[in-house]
Amino acid sequence: MATATRQRRTAKGKRTQELIFQTAVNIASVEGLAGLTIGRLAAELKMSKSGLFGHFGSKERLQLDTIEAARRIFINEVVKSVRQVDSGLARLWALCDSWLSYLERRVFTGGCFFVAASFEFDSRPGPIRDVIAANNREWLAYLEEAIRQSQASGEIKTDIEPDQITFELYALKVGANWALHLYDDPTAPDRARRAILDRLRMLATGAAPALPTL
Amino acid sequence: MATATRQRRTAKGKRTQELIFQTAVNIASVEGLAGLTIGRLAAELKMSKSGLFGHFGSKERLQLDTIEAARRIFINEVVKSVRQVDSGLARLWALCDSWLSYLERRVFTGGCFFVAASFEFDSRPGPIRDVIAANNREWLAYLEEAIRQSQASGEIKTDIEPDQITFELYALKVGANWALHLYDDPTAPDRARRAILDRLRMLATGAAPALPTL
DNA sequence: CCTACCGATCGGTAGG
DNA sequence: CCTACCGATCGGTAGG
Numbered sequence: 001m002a003t004a005t006r007q008r009r010t011a012k013g014k015r016t017q018e019l020i021f022q023t024a025v026n027i028a029s030v031e032g033l034a035g036l037t038i039g040r041l042a043a044e045l046k047m048s049k050s051g052l053f054g055h056f057g058s059k060e061r062l063q064l065d066t067i068e069a070a071r072r073i074f075i076n077e078v079v080k081s082v083r084q085v086d087s088g089l090a091r092l093w094a095l096c097d098s099w100l101s102y103l104e105r106r107v108f109t110g111g112c113f114f115v116a117a118s119f120e121f122d123s124r125p126g127p128i129r130d131v132i133a134a135n136n137r138e139w140l141a142y143l144e145e146a147i148r149q150s151q152a153s154g155e156i157k158t159d160i161e162p163d164q165i166t167f168e169l170y171a172l173k174v175g176a177n178w179a180l181h182l183y184d185d186p187t188a189p190d191r192a193r194r195a196i197l198d199r200l201r202m203l204a205t206g207a208a209p210a211l212p213t214l
Numbered sequence: 215m216a217t218a219t220r221q222r223r224t225a226k227g228k229r230t231q232e233l234i235f236q237t238a239v240n241i242a243s244v245e246g247l248a249g250l251t252i253g254r255l256a257a258e259l260k261m262s263k264s265g266l267f268g269h270f271g272s273k274e275r276l277q278l279d280t281i282e283a284a285r286r287i288f289i290n291e292v293v294k295s296v297r298q299v300d301s302g303l304a305r306l307w308a309l310c311d312s313w314l315s316y317l318e319r320r321v322f323t324g325g326c327f328f329v330a331a332s333f334e335f336d337s338r339p340g341p342i343r344d345v346i347a348a349n350n351r352e353w354l355a356y357l358e359e360a361i362r363q364s365q366a367s368g369e370i371k372t373d374i375e376p377d378q379i380t381f382e383l384y385a386l387k388v389g390a391n392w393a394l395h396l397y398d399d400p401t402a403p404d405r406a407r408r409a410i411l412d413r414l415r416m417l418a419t420g421a422a423p424a425l426p427t428l
Numbered sequence: 429c430c431t432a433c434c435g436a437t438c439g440g441t442a443g444g
Numbered sequence: 445c446c447t448a449c450c451g452a453t454c455g456g457t458a459g460g
Contacts (some may be wrong), residue, residue, distance in 0.1 A: 016429095030337045034249060039453065050457080051429045059455060110337035119333035122395035123244045123324035133396050167389060167402075168409045174392060175385025181336035182347050188381075195382045202416065230445095255439065264441080265445045273439060 020045060020055055024062065028070075029110035032120045033128065035062050060127065060128035067131050070113040077102045079142070085147040089156055089200065089208045095146055096196050099173050100189040103180060111181045114139070115174055140166050155208040156200070165203065172196055190214060234259060234269055235283035238276065242284075243324035246334045247342065249275050274341065281345055284327040291316045293356070301363040303370055303414065303422045309360055310410050314403040317394060325395045328353070329388055354380050363378050368424040370414070379417065386410055404428060 023044050028036045038059065042049045056062040078098050085094040105113060110116055114136055121129040144166045150156040156165075172192045179188035197211055204211070237258050242250045252273065256263045270276040292312050299308040307422040317326060324330055328350055335343040370379075390406035393399045411425055418425070 030335065032246065032248070033370060034246070038455065039300060047458080048430055049455090050431080053456070054429075057456095089317060111281065116333060116337075118396050119330060119368025122392065123330075129396070136396065164408065167393065167405050168386065171385045171392070171406070171409075172382065174388055175381060178332060178336065178385070179381065182332050182343070182350065191381050192385070194378060195385075199407060251437080252439065262446055263439090264447080267440070268445075378430095 017055060019068055020052065024066040025070045025073065025113060026109045028063075028066055029108035029113045029116055031110075033066065033117055034120065036063065036066065038062065063128055064131060067117070067128075067135065070108070070117075071135055073107060074102075074114065074139075078107070079109045083140055087146065088153050089150045089204060089211070092143075092146040092150055092156075093197070093200060093211055094170055095143055096173070097193065100176060103173075103177060104189050111177045115177045140170060143169060150208075153207075154205055156203040157205060160203065165199075168199060169196055172199075229424075231269060234266065235280055238280040239284045239287065239327060240323045242277075242280055243322035243327045243330055245324075247280065247331055248334065250277065250280065252276065277342055278345060281327075281331070281342075282350065284322070284331075284401055285349055287321060288328065290351075291319070291321045297402045301360065302367050303418060303425070306357075306360040306364055306370075307411070307414060307425055309357055310383055310387065311407065314390060317387075317391060318403050325391045329391045354384060357383060364422075367421075368419055370417040371419060374417065379413075382413060383410055386413075 009189065020041070024036055024041055027041060027044065031040075038049055038053060041062075045052060048197045051208060056065055078095075082094045082098050108116075114132065117128075117132045117161045121132055144162050147156070147162040147165050151158045151162065172195050176188045176192035179191070181184045194214055197214065200211055234255070238250055238255055241255060241258065252263055252267060255276075255346075256266045270279055296305065296308045296312050299305045313326075321428055322330075326392075328346065331342075332350060333344045335346055358376050358380045360369070361379050364370040365376065367373045376426060386406045386409050390402045393402035393405070411428065414425055
Protein backbone atom coordinates (compact mmCIF):
# COMPACT_ATOMS: atom_id res chain seq x y z
CA MET A 1 0.00 0.00 0.00
CA ALA A 2 2.73 2.41 0.93
CA THR A 3 4.47 1.49 -2.30
CA ALA A 4 1.32 1.97 -4.38
CA THR A 5 0.77 5.36 -2.79
CA ARG A 6 4.35 6.36 -3.43
CA GLN A 7 4.08 5.26 -7.04
CA ARG A 8 0.87 7.16 -7.53
CA ARG A 9 2.43 10.16 -5.94
CA THR A 10 5.56 9.90 -8.06
CA ALA A 11 3.50 9.46 -11.22
CA LYS A 12 1.45 12.51 -10.34
CA GLY A 13 4.62 14.43 -9.56
CA LYS A 14 6.00 13.47 -12.94
CA ARG A 15 2.85 14.65 -14.73
CA THR A 16 3.05 17.92 -12.81
CA GLN A 17 6.70 18.37 -13.79
CA GLU A 18 5.84 17.69 -17.42
CA LEU A 19 3.03 20.24 -17.31
CA ILE A 20 5.31 22.79 -15.68
CA PHE A 21 8.07 22.55 -18.25
CA GLN A 22 5.72 22.22 -21.21
CA THR A 23 4.17 25.52 -20.11
CA ALA A 24 7.58 27.06 -19.35
CA VAL A 25 8.92 26.17 -22.77
CA ASN A 26 6.07 27.96 -24.54
CA ILE A 27 6.27 31.06 -22.38
CA ALA A 28 10.02 31.19 -23.02
CA SER A 29 9.63 30.82 -26.78
CA VAL A 30 7.47 33.96 -26.77
CA GLU A 31 8.74 36.11 -23.88
CA GLY A 32 12.30 34.80 -23.76
CA LEU A 33 14.06 32.72 -21.14
CA ALA A 34 14.66 35.85 -19.07
CA GLY A 35 11.02 36.89 -19.45
CA LEU A 36 9.98 33.52 -18.05
CA THR A 37 9.25 34.66 -14.48
CA ILE A 38 8.23 32.38 -11.66
CA GLY A 39 5.15 34.50 -10.95
CA ARG A 40 3.91 34.33 -14.54
CA LEU A 41 4.48 30.61 -14.72
CA ALA A 42 2.67 30.09 -11.39
CA ALA A 43 -0.31 32.14 -12.58
CA GLU A 44 -0.54 30.16 -15.82
CA LEU A 45 -0.44 26.88 -13.86
CA LYS A 46 -2.76 28.16 -11.12
CA MET A 47 -0.21 27.25 -8.50
CA SER A 48 1.31 29.32 -5.74
CA LYS A 49 4.73 30.75 -6.50
CA SER A 50 6.39 28.93 -3.62
CA GLY A 51 4.68 25.62 -4.40
CA LEU A 52 5.95 25.88 -7.95
CA PHE A 53 9.36 27.05 -6.77
CA GLY A 54 9.89 23.73 -4.96
CA HIS A 55 10.07 21.98 -8.32
CA PHE A 56 13.35 23.59 -9.29
CA GLY A 57 14.78 25.70 -6.45
CA SER A 58 16.25 28.61 -8.40
CA LYS A 59 15.51 30.70 -11.44
CA GLU A 60 18.61 29.40 -13.18
CA ARG A 61 17.57 25.78 -12.57
CA LEU A 62 14.14 26.60 -13.98
CA GLN A 63 15.83 27.98 -17.08
CA LEU A 64 18.17 25.00 -17.45
CA ASP A 65 15.39 22.46 -16.90
CA THR A 66 13.23 24.32 -19.42
CA ILE A 67 16.04 24.09 -21.98
CA GLU A 68 16.28 20.35 -21.30
CA ALA A 69 12.51 19.96 -21.82
CA ALA A 70 12.76 21.90 -25.09
CA ARG A 71 15.59 19.62 -26.17
CA ARG A 72 13.44 16.51 -25.71
CA ILE A 73 10.61 18.09 -27.70
CA PHE A 74 13.03 19.12 -30.45
CA ILE A 75 14.45 15.61 -30.78
CA ASN A 76 10.96 14.12 -30.84
CA GLU A 77 9.61 16.55 -33.40
CA VAL A 78 12.59 17.09 -35.68
CA VAL A 79 15.12 14.28 -35.39
CA LYS A 80 13.05 11.14 -34.70
CA SER A 81 11.09 11.05 -37.94
CA VAL A 82 14.32 11.31 -39.95
CA ARG A 83 16.21 8.53 -38.19
CA GLN A 84 14.86 5.93 -40.58
CA VAL A 85 15.89 7.83 -43.71
CA ASP A 86 19.03 6.42 -45.31
CA SER A 87 22.21 8.48 -45.22
CA GLY A 88 23.21 10.64 -48.15
CA LEU A 89 21.57 13.58 -49.88
CA ALA A 90 18.04 12.27 -49.25
CA ARG A 91 18.71 12.27 -45.53
CA LEU A 92 20.29 15.73 -45.60
CA TRP A 93 17.21 17.10 -47.32
CA ALA A 94 14.90 15.20 -44.95
CA LEU A 95 16.62 16.86 -41.99
CA CYS A 96 16.14 20.33 -43.46
CA ASP A 97 12.54 19.64 -44.44
CA SER A 98 11.78 18.20 -41.02
CA TRP A 99 13.10 21.32 -39.31
CA LEU A 100 10.97 23.57 -41.52
CA SER A 101 7.93 21.39 -40.94
CA TYR A 102 8.48 21.67 -37.19
CA LEU A 103 8.40 25.45 -37.65
CA GLU A 104 5.18 25.23 -39.66
CA ARG A 105 3.53 22.94 -37.12
CA ARG A 106 4.27 25.63 -34.51
CA VAL A 107 5.61 23.12 -32.05
CA PHE A 108 6.64 26.11 -29.93
CA THR A 109 4.34 29.12 -29.82
CA GLY A 110 7.05 31.68 -30.55
CA GLY A 111 9.06 29.79 -33.18
CA CYS A 112 12.04 27.52 -32.62
CA PHE A 113 12.91 27.62 -28.92
CA PHE A 114 16.64 27.36 -29.63
CA VAL A 115 16.71 30.07 -32.26
CA ALA A 116 14.93 32.44 -29.86
CA ALA A 117 17.22 31.51 -26.95
CA SER A 118 20.32 31.78 -29.15
CA PHE A 119 19.64 35.38 -30.03
CA GLU A 120 18.53 36.24 -26.51
CA PHE A 121 21.71 34.96 -24.85
CA ASP A 122 24.31 35.26 -27.61
CA SER A 123 25.90 38.25 -25.88
CA ARG A 124 25.26 37.27 -22.25
CA PRO A 125 28.04 34.94 -21.07
CA GLY A 126 27.11 32.35 -18.45
CA PRO A 127 25.76 28.83 -18.02
CA ILE A 128 22.55 29.55 -19.98
CA ARG A 129 24.45 30.68 -23.05
CA ASP A 130 26.82 27.73 -22.73
CA VAL A 131 23.98 25.19 -22.63
CA ILE A 132 22.15 26.85 -25.51
CA ALA A 133 25.36 26.94 -27.55
CA ALA A 134 26.01 23.25 -26.80
CA ASN A 135 22.50 22.28 -27.89
CA ASN A 136 22.87 24.21 -31.12
CA ARG A 137 26.28 22.72 -31.75
CA GLU A 138 24.81 19.24 -31.35
CA TRP A 139 22.15 19.89 -33.98
CA LEU A 140 24.70 21.46 -36.34
CA ALA A 141 27.01 18.47 -35.89
CA TYR A 142 24.11 16.19 -36.76
CA LEU A 143 23.48 18.16 -39.94
CA GLU A 144 27.19 18.22 -40.73
CA GLU A 145 27.43 14.46 -40.32
CA ALA A 146 24.76 14.02 -42.99
CA ILE A 147 26.81 16.28 -45.25
CA ARG A 148 30.02 14.30 -44.66
CA GLN A 149 28.20 11.07 -45.42
CA SER A 150 26.85 12.56 -48.62
CA GLN A 151 30.35 13.55 -49.63
CA ALA A 152 31.79 10.15 -48.66
CA SER A 153 29.21 8.34 -50.76
CA GLY A 154 29.87 10.67 -53.68
CA GLU A 155 26.42 12.27 -53.74
CA ILE A 156 27.59 15.80 -53.17
CA LYS A 157 30.73 17.61 -54.27
CA THR A 158 33.79 17.62 -52.05
CA ASP A 159 35.30 20.96 -53.10
CA ILE A 160 33.42 22.78 -50.35
CA GLU A 161 33.89 22.29 -46.62
CA PRO A 162 31.07 20.57 -44.71
CA ASP A 163 30.95 23.31 -42.07
CA GLN A 164 30.44 25.93 -44.76
CA ILE A 165 27.43 24.03 -46.11
CA THR A 166 26.11 23.51 -42.58
CA PHE A 167 26.33 27.24 -41.95
CA GLU A 168 24.43 28.07 -45.13
CA LEU A 169 21.64 25.57 -44.55
CA TYR A 170 21.15 26.58 -40.94
CA ALA A 171 21.17 30.29 -41.80
CA LEU A 172 18.32 29.72 -44.27
CA LYS A 173 16.29 27.95 -41.59
CA VAL A 174 16.86 30.76 -39.11
CA GLY A 175 15.80 33.17 -41.86
CA ALA A 176 12.52 31.25 -42.25
CA ASN A 177 11.92 31.49 -38.49
CA TRP A 178 12.59 35.22 -38.69
CA ALA A 179 10.20 35.97 -41.57
CA LEU A 180 7.48 33.62 -40.33
CA HIS A 181 7.22 35.27 -36.94
CA LEU A 182 8.26 38.89 -37.46
CA TYR A 183 6.10 39.33 -40.55
CA ASP A 184 3.53 36.55 -39.97
CA ASP A 185 4.58 35.40 -43.44
CA PRO A 186 3.38 31.80 -43.92
CA THR A 187 5.32 31.47 -47.19
CA ALA A 188 8.67 31.84 -45.39
CA PRO A 189 9.33 28.10 -44.84
CA ASP A 190 8.73 27.41 -48.53
CA ARG A 191 11.06 30.22 -49.47
CA ALA A 192 13.70 28.54 -47.33
CA ARG A 193 12.89 25.17 -48.93
CA ARG A 194 13.39 26.64 -52.39
CA ALA A 195 16.72 28.17 -51.40
CA ILE A 196 17.93 24.96 -49.77
CA LEU A 197 16.87 22.78 -52.72
CA ASP A 198 18.59 25.20 -55.10
CA ARG A 199 21.77 24.99 -53.07
CA LEU A 200 21.63 21.21 -52.73
CA ARG A 201 21.10 20.80 -56.49
CA MET A 202 24.18 22.90 -57.09
CA LEU A 203 26.16 20.67 -54.74
CA ALA A 204 24.74 17.36 -56.03
CA THR A 205 26.77 15.07 -58.27
CA GLY A 206 25.42 12.80 -61.02
CA ALA A 207 25.27 9.95 -58.48
CA ALA A 208 22.78 11.82 -56.31
CA PRO A 209 19.12 10.86 -56.12
CA ALA A 210 16.56 13.32 -57.45
CA LEU A 211 15.39 16.02 -55.06
CA PRO A 212 11.72 17.00 -54.85
CA THR A 213 10.41 20.03 -56.72
CA LEU A 214 8.32 22.47 -54.78
CA MET B 215 22.21 86.86 -22.97
CA ALA B 216 18.96 84.97 -22.40
CA THR B 217 19.22 83.61 -25.94
CA ALA B 218 22.83 82.55 -25.49
CA THR B 219 21.93 80.80 -22.27
CA ARG B 220 19.00 79.05 -23.90
CA GLN B 221 21.20 77.96 -26.81
CA ARG B 222 23.87 76.65 -24.51
CA ARG B 223 21.22 74.83 -22.52
CA THR B 224 19.63 73.35 -25.66
CA ALA B 225 23.02 72.26 -26.98
CA LYS B 226 23.81 70.63 -23.68
CA GLY B 227 20.39 68.99 -23.65
CA LYS B 228 21.05 67.60 -27.09
CA ARG B 229 24.40 66.17 -26.06
CA THR B 230 22.73 64.58 -23.04
CA GLN B 231 20.02 63.07 -25.22
CA GLU B 232 22.65 61.68 -27.58
CA LEU B 233 24.56 60.18 -24.67
CA ILE B 234 21.37 58.66 -23.25
CA PHE B 235 20.33 56.92 -26.45
CA GLN B 236 23.85 55.90 -27.41
CA THR B 237 24.07 54.13 -24.06
CA ALA B 238 20.54 52.74 -24.36
CA VAL B 239 21.22 51.27 -27.78
CA ASN B 240 24.21 49.32 -26.52
CA ILE B 241 22.46 48.03 -23.42
CA ALA B 242 19.53 46.93 -25.61
CA SER B 243 21.78 45.14 -28.11
CA VAL B 244 23.10 42.99 -25.25
CA GLU B 245 20.22 42.69 -22.74
CA GLY B 246 17.35 43.22 -25.16
CA LEU B 247 14.90 46.09 -25.48
CA ALA B 248 12.84 44.65 -22.63
CA GLY B 249 15.97 44.21 -20.50
CA LEU B 250 16.76 47.89 -20.99
CA THR B 251 15.45 49.14 -17.63
CA ILE B 252 15.30 52.76 -16.58
CA GLY B 253 17.22 51.96 -13.39
CA ARG B 254 20.07 50.27 -15.24
CA LEU B 255 20.29 53.07 -17.76
CA ALA B 256 20.30 55.68 -14.98
CA ALA B 257 23.08 53.86 -13.13
CA GLU B 258 25.21 53.64 -16.28
CA LEU B 259 24.71 57.38 -16.92
CA LYS B 260 25.16 58.32 -13.24
CA MET B 261 21.84 60.12 -13.27
CA SER B 262 18.83 59.77 -11.01
CA LYS B 263 16.04 57.62 -12.38
CA SER B 264 13.51 60.44 -12.35
CA GLY B 265 15.92 62.94 -13.91
CA LEU B 266 16.53 60.50 -16.73
CA PHE B 267 12.84 59.65 -16.97
CA GLY B 268 12.04 63.25 -17.91
CA HIS B 269 13.85 62.72 -21.22
CA PHE B 270 11.25 60.31 -22.56
CA GLY B 271 8.27 60.00 -20.18
CA SER B 272 7.50 56.30 -20.52
CA LYS B 273 9.26 52.99 -20.97
CA GLU B 274 7.69 52.54 -24.39
CA ARG B 275 8.88 55.97 -25.53
CA LEU B 276 12.37 55.07 -24.31
CA GLN B 277 12.22 51.91 -26.39
CA LEU B 278 10.89 53.70 -29.49
CA ASP B 279 13.44 56.53 -29.20
CA THR B 280 16.19 53.95 -28.74
CA ILE B 281 15.09 52.19 -31.94
CA GLU B 282 15.18 55.56 -33.73
CA ALA B 283 18.72 56.18 -32.45
CA ALA B 284 19.79 52.72 -33.63
CA ARG B 285 18.28 53.46 -37.02
CA ARG B 286 20.40 56.59 -37.43
CA ILE B 287 23.52 54.67 -36.45
CA PHE B 288 22.64 51.84 -38.87
CA ILE B 289 22.18 54.24 -41.79
CA ASN B 290 25.44 55.99 -40.97
CA GLU B 291 27.45 52.81 -40.62
CA VAL B 292 25.93 50.56 -43.27
CA VAL B 293 24.11 52.56 -45.92
CA LYS B 294 26.03 55.82 -46.21
CA SER B 295 29.32 54.37 -47.46
CA VAL B 296 27.50 52.48 -50.23
CA ARG B 297 25.48 55.41 -51.56
CA GLN B 298 28.27 56.36 -53.96
CA VAL B 299 28.58 52.87 -55.45
CA ASP B 300 26.91 52.56 -58.86
CA SER B 301 23.81 50.42 -59.19
CA GLY B 302 24.00 46.83 -60.35
CA LEU B 303 25.75 43.77 -59.02
CA ALA B 304 28.68 45.78 -57.64
CA ARG B 305 26.29 47.78 -55.50
CA LEU B 306 24.41 44.69 -54.35
CA TRP B 307 27.65 43.13 -53.20
CA ALA B 308 28.78 46.40 -51.59
CA LEU B 309 25.57 46.47 -49.52
CA CYS B 310 26.15 42.92 -48.28
CA ASP B 311 29.81 43.52 -47.57
CA SER B 312 29.03 46.76 -45.76
CA TRP B 313 26.53 45.00 -43.49
CA LEU B 314 29.06 42.30 -42.62
CA SER B 315 31.74 44.88 -42.01
CA TYR B 316 29.39 46.73 -39.64
CA LEU B 317 29.05 43.44 -37.75
CA GLU B 318 32.83 43.00 -37.63
CA ARG B 319 33.39 46.57 -36.44
CA ARG B 320 31.03 45.78 -33.56
CA VAL B 321 29.09 48.98 -34.02
CA PHE B 322 26.66 47.61 -31.41
CA THR B 323 28.08 45.64 -28.49
CA GLY B 324 25.69 42.72 -28.85
CA GLY B 325 25.58 42.39 -32.65
CA CYS B 326 23.12 44.05 -35.03
CA PHE B 327 20.56 45.92 -32.96
CA PHE B 328 17.76 45.10 -35.40
CA VAL B 329 18.53 41.40 -35.61
CA ALA B 330 18.47 41.16 -31.82
CA ALA B 331 15.25 43.19 -31.55
CA SER B 332 13.63 41.19 -34.36
CA PHE B 333 14.03 37.91 -32.55
CA GLU B 334 13.12 39.44 -29.21
CA PHE B 335 9.81 40.87 -30.41
CA ASP B 336 8.88 38.60 -33.32
CA SER B 337 6.16 36.93 -31.24
CA ARG B 338 5.10 39.90 -29.11
CA PRO B 339 2.55 41.98 -31.02
CA GLY B 340 2.48 45.70 -30.33
CA PRO B 341 4.03 49.00 -31.39
CA ILE B 342 7.60 47.86 -30.69
CA ARG B 343 7.30 44.86 -33.00
CA ASP B 344 5.63 47.02 -35.64
CA VAL B 345 8.42 49.60 -35.63
CA ILE B 346 11.12 46.92 -35.67
CA ALA B 347 9.35 45.15 -38.55
CA ALA B 348 9.04 48.43 -40.47
CA ASN B 349 12.74 49.19 -40.01
CA ASN B 350 13.68 45.72 -41.24
CA ARG B 351 11.32 45.99 -44.18
CA GLU B 352 12.96 49.25 -45.16
CA TRP B 353 16.41 47.67 -45.22
CA LEU B 354 15.14 44.63 -47.13
CA ALA B 355 13.44 46.91 -49.68
CA TYR B 356 16.73 48.73 -50.12
CA LEU B 357 18.50 45.43 -50.78
CA GLU B 358 15.70 44.32 -53.10
CA GLU B 359 15.92 47.55 -55.08
CA ALA B 360 19.59 46.82 -55.79
CA ILE B 361 18.56 43.34 -56.99
CA ARG B 362 15.86 44.76 -59.29
CA GLN B 363 18.34 47.24 -60.75
CA SER B 364 20.82 44.42 -61.36
CA GLN B 365 18.14 42.46 -63.18
CA ALA B 366 17.00 45.51 -65.18
CA SER B 367 20.55 46.21 -66.33
CA GLY B 368 21.02 42.54 -67.24
CA GLU B 369 23.74 41.82 -64.71
CA ILE B 370 21.84 39.08 -62.88
CA LYS B 371 19.38 36.48 -64.11
CA THR B 372 15.68 37.21 -64.11
CA ASP B 373 14.34 33.70 -63.65
CA ILE B 374 14.32 34.11 -59.89
CA GLU B 375 12.14 36.55 -57.94
CA PRO B 376 13.92 39.49 -56.28
CA ASP B 377 12.26 38.83 -52.91
CA GLN B 378 13.57 35.26 -52.94
CA ILE B 379 17.14 36.53 -53.45
CA THR B 380 16.63 39.20 -50.77
CA PHE B 381 15.51 36.51 -48.34
CA GLU B 382 18.54 34.35 -49.01
CA LEU B 383 21.08 37.16 -48.71
CA TYR B 384 19.56 38.51 -45.51
CA ALA B 385 19.34 35.02 -43.97
CA LEU B 386 23.08 34.54 -44.53
CA LYS B 387 23.79 37.86 -42.78
CA VAL B 388 21.62 36.90 -39.82
CA GLY B 389 23.47 33.58 -39.72
CA ALA B 390 26.78 35.45 -39.48
CA ASN B 391 25.42 37.51 -36.58
CA TRP B 392 24.32 34.28 -34.91
CA ALA B 393 27.64 32.43 -35.20
CA LEU B 394 29.77 35.50 -34.40
CA HIS B 395 28.05 36.15 -31.09
CA LEU B 396 26.81 32.77 -29.88
CA TYR B 397 30.11 31.03 -30.62
CA ASP B 398 32.48 34.02 -30.56
CA ASP B 399 33.48 32.77 -34.01
CA PRO B 400 35.34 35.60 -35.79
CA THR B 401 35.36 33.68 -39.08
CA ALA B 402 31.56 33.83 -39.32
CA PRO B 403 31.33 37.04 -41.41
CA ASP B 404 33.77 35.61 -43.95
CA ARG B 405 31.75 32.40 -44.14
CA ALA B 406 28.72 34.53 -44.95
CA ARG B 407 30.76 36.47 -47.53
CA ARG B 408 31.79 33.22 -49.23
CA ALA B 409 28.19 31.99 -49.32
CA ILE B 410 26.91 35.31 -50.68
CA LEU B 411 29.62 35.55 -53.34
CA ASP B 412 28.91 31.94 -54.38
CA ARG B 413 25.23 32.74 -54.71
CA LEU B 414 25.82 35.99 -56.58
CA ARG B 415 28.19 34.27 -59.03
CA MET B 416 25.50 31.70 -59.74
CA LEU B 417 23.03 34.51 -60.43
CA ALA B 418 25.41 36.69 -62.46
CA THR B 419 25.18 36.91 -66.26
CA GLY B 420 28.05 37.40 -68.72
CA ALA B 421 27.40 41.14 -68.58
CA ALA B 422 28.16 41.31 -64.86
CA PRO B 423 31.37 42.83 -63.49
CA ALA B 424 33.80 40.49 -61.71
CA LEU B 425 33.17 39.89 -58.03
CA PRO B 426 36.04 39.86 -55.54
CA THR B 427 37.59 36.58 -54.39
CA LEU B 428 37.99 36.11 -50.67
C1' DC C 429 1.73 21.69 -2.15
C1' DC C 430 0.12 26.26 0.90
C1' DT C 431 0.20 31.26 3.40
C1' DA C 432 2.86 34.82 4.74
C1' DC C 433 6.62 37.07 4.31
C1' DC C 434 11.65 39.33 2.85
C1' DG C 435 14.68 43.03 0.40
C1' DA C 436 15.49 44.60 -4.24
C1' DT C 437 13.95 46.45 -8.35
C1' DC C 438 10.39 47.60 -11.67
C1' DG C 439 7.84 51.79 -14.14
C1' DG C 440 6.14 55.92 -12.74
C1' DT C 441 4.64 60.38 -9.81
C1' DA C 442 4.78 64.58 -6.60
C1' DG C 443 6.97 68.44 -5.64
C1' DG C 444 10.70 71.28 -6.02
C1' DC D 445 17.98 67.92 -13.21
C1' DC D 446 17.08 66.24 -7.81
C1' DT D 447 14.93 63.65 -3.34
C1' DA D 448 11.40 61.08 -1.74
C1' DC D 449 8.02 58.44 -2.61
C1' DC D 450 4.09 54.89 -4.75
C1' DG D 451 2.08 50.02 -5.74
C1' DA D 452 3.42 45.97 -8.32
C1' DT D 453 6.43 42.40 -9.19
C1' DC D 454 10.90 40.18 -8.98
C1' DG D 455 13.59 35.84 -6.96
C1' DG D 456 13.64 33.60 -2.84
C1' DT D 457 12.73 31.93 2.37
C1' DA D 458 10.31 30.37 6.79
C1' DG D 459 7.33 27.44 8.54
C1' DG D 460 3.80 24.34 8.09
